[in-house]
Amino acid sequence: MAGNSLDPKTAKNRFKGRIDIFQEIETLALSEQPPVLLLYGGRRTGKTSALKYLPYRIGSDIVPLLVDLQGAASATTLKGLAENLAQQIIEAARRLPRTVNLPYPDANKLAEDPFPALQTWFTEIKRSNRGKQFLLCLDEYERLDEVVKATSSRAPLNFIRNLLQHQRKWILLFSGSQELSELDDYWSDYLINTRALRMTYLQESEARDLIQQPVENFRDIYEPTAVDAIIQITRCQPYLVQLVCYELVELLNRDIRRNRREADTAKATAQDVKEVIPIVLERSDQYFRELWRSLADSDRSLLRRLIHGETPTQQDKGVVRKLTRKEILTQEGNAFQVPLVQKYIEQLLEEE
Template identity: 90%
Template sequence: MTSGAIPDNPFVAAGMIEDPRLFVGRKDELHAIASRMMGDQPTSINIVGEKHIGKSSLLHYFVLTWQQRVLDNTSRYVVIYLPLRGVDCQTETGFYEAVAGGLLNHVQGWQQRSLQNCWKSKPLNRQAFSDAVKEWKQQGKLPVLCLDDFESLLKYPDKFDNGFYDNLRSLMDSNALMLVVASRKQLDVYANEYHFGSSFFNIGHTIYLKELTTDEAIELSRLPTRSTNGAALSVDEQNHAQQWGNRHPYKLQLAGYYLWEARQQGKAIKWAKQQFDQQLANPKSKAKGKWWQSWLRWLNTAQSWLTILETAQRTLEEQAQQSKEIRQVYIAGNSLDPETAKNRFKGRIDVFREIETLALSEQPPVLLLYGGRRTGKTSALKYLPYRIGSDIVPLLVDLQGAAAATTLKGLAENLAQQIIEAARRLPRKVYLPNPDTSKLAEDPFPALQTWLAEIERNNSGKQFLLCLDEYERLGEVVKATSSRAPLNFIRNLLQHQHKWILLFSGSHELSELDDYWSDYLINTRALRMTYLHESEARDLIQQPVENFSNIYEPTAVDAIIQVTRCQPYLVQLVCYELVELLNRDIRRNRREADTAKVTAQDVKEVIPVVLERGDQYFRELWKSLADSDVYDGLRLRNLLRRLIHGETPTQQDKGVVRKLTRKEILTLEGNAFQVPLVQKYIEQLLEEE
């Protein structure tokens, strides 16, 4: 058991490291996970790395020790490790039940009684799971699921479909759920390979797990054993382990394992090297089947570690009192929630003003809020109730979550439920009646129409602005159900419910959608979400929250503005990584906490990290260009290469340049990239091709 003595041979030649005393390194990665968990809005993470690089061990160790890093408000979090290779995770219901079991095993008795009721639905289906997670959010609990071996879900695409992933993404976007997903490839790569359209695969941040640092590799080779006072390996054996394994964690473990065994059996180092080479060439299957069993064993031993963790936490709390790390206040990932993000949302006054003016006009048009991914559309819709007058009642519906429904009845029920919840969340709360469930089951959308008419009659003097976010997802429902009933409902609403105004929000203009959309969205007014104004971006950088310390030199602020072009997500991401850089230097005594300031050189230094952490954003941006029917892939790449080398576009490039300009990739002149970070990413991508 992990709470007992350290084993004679401390090296783990296969499988996951279960004893936290034998886990070495990965401090930056562990801190990064904790930092994204502790933020005012949690950011989900994709841990990417090759086989045997230590993904499972990292997740397992984090679950055992997270309280040592998250010192404030630890009762808010319930963190579990779930190996998806387990037999319980081969169906959607099995997955939900495994999650529920893991969560409830980590909630202490008196809490469990008040939190377990919402998980009692049988079967625990998609809607019941979603409702339970939302109920936990209401009670101040954040489930953090560390999902290992994500590839196992991909074996069952009929069980885990777009609707399953959409539902998870919707819960993540509402800050009710955080995922730490370990996989061998980036999730969006799997989306392409398995033809998934869910935005789940564009998860918040990516952390690439690579080889250990040299110091970590040396530390690993010096693991102790219970039968000696020092390292298990001699100095000569340590050197051999480092030579054979270099900095790769699995190879180092394997080398250490056979070097120790050789000495115990009186064999030569040559024998250890032969065993090492043979194992690398023909890995044994002795670890097969250990994953889910390890998880069950961990549940049984976790309590044994509670005393150790509490002691470690008290020690770290004492250290934290002396620590002066900069509070991480930037949110790079999920949309901003007014309840938690507060004043972090900057600007967009012109957008809010135009929405209000058009909504109150005599004949309001259909509104289309469009713009590139992560330009702040969903955040703007969440802040809309706080930015417009009380005569308009904005009701935000996440069609990404609604599209997870598999039937028209399910879709209609989801829409109604989201409308009711949105009304209750308003700063000026509105309590709406429930629709007639029997009529909704019998004929969903006519029943929904009748319900909206009732709401209109009972709230005279109000204009209801129904904001349909990720509106393109309705196309998936039309395809899945072979019915245009949802679109007919929208057209009927526009024609007959004059107090209901529709706002569609998405990343596509109508001209980019299927032709049938033009039959339903008539008299549409497009509003574009683009970059922040420079003054707004500076405010976001220097005053993301009230009373934020001045941590930037003026030249650093200028450098952030320059590399991001005031793209809001990139501004948040760069600033996030700069705070991480300062705190890392403070912890390592490279800078004084009281005087540490971000320099322009620091901005340059974090660019590779920003490109890595924001990989999903950049990849999605590139995919939207390279996969589009309107682009000739070879011509696109050729043009971008010439632009990178300072050449001027030719007359033949005119059409492609025009489209890249509309996508805000190139400047209006068409001879340069708008965002230097985007240019840097495309340079790297083209170099690798």
């Protein structure tokens, strides 16, 4: 299955890998002076799924509370934002494998002055849960920009700074697709001592596990060359791996129904992988278009030139570095990291 984030209660063991990320988060959270954590990476690399599985992958001394700022950012007032944050935190605590029941903040104080009321509430939570470290995970953190602009107030960011300075039992983890250097300059005033954790491609062993054992007791349906082909064209990008596998399963099922293959012995081949590529590009059109739209004109210009066989020049060094960080080009700047990305852009340029 490709696309939606995984819920541990229903998806069970379907989430693969990321052990290094979980270990680093736990180590940093338990350090004497925990930094602000920034979990960043491209769209659909599994950041939200990883945060949902975090309570099941780290020790019980840390209480991860996941807040979706994409939903919270729909608030048009500071009161609405504060209420949404409080509600999400309470619900996240209830969903933990070791349930934590948090009190509601004072509704009158929240209405009167939202973020000082939240500060008081956070202090109460800390006092009633001694020995615990609370890890506040703010997913889609870039959406706070929208709130700042909609309310013409930096109160939410001032609240975050106060939390960092005065609440030692509260640790902040921001998750998103942008590094801090890509945000407006004022963010640097609020987020200091930040430790970046990159959510990149799966390791090859993790990708092979995802392909061959997506669920328990999954039958062996791939020729070895097919698995190698999936690894090669996706570069172990988890969403693309899942999507290619989904389309291969659909292809096998169609062939079985048409009696071209026996159900018990049907296996996907490297040729089958090639056959589903056009379908994969069509189904993932939104993913690739979002990637293309996120690029600056100078980025697109270089990619066009590469597609047409040109070589990057000395003047392209800055753009190459940027596209390497975004995991689009290799460090040399003369090749795409993910062959499927190259195929999509080639197709896009043909249509222009």
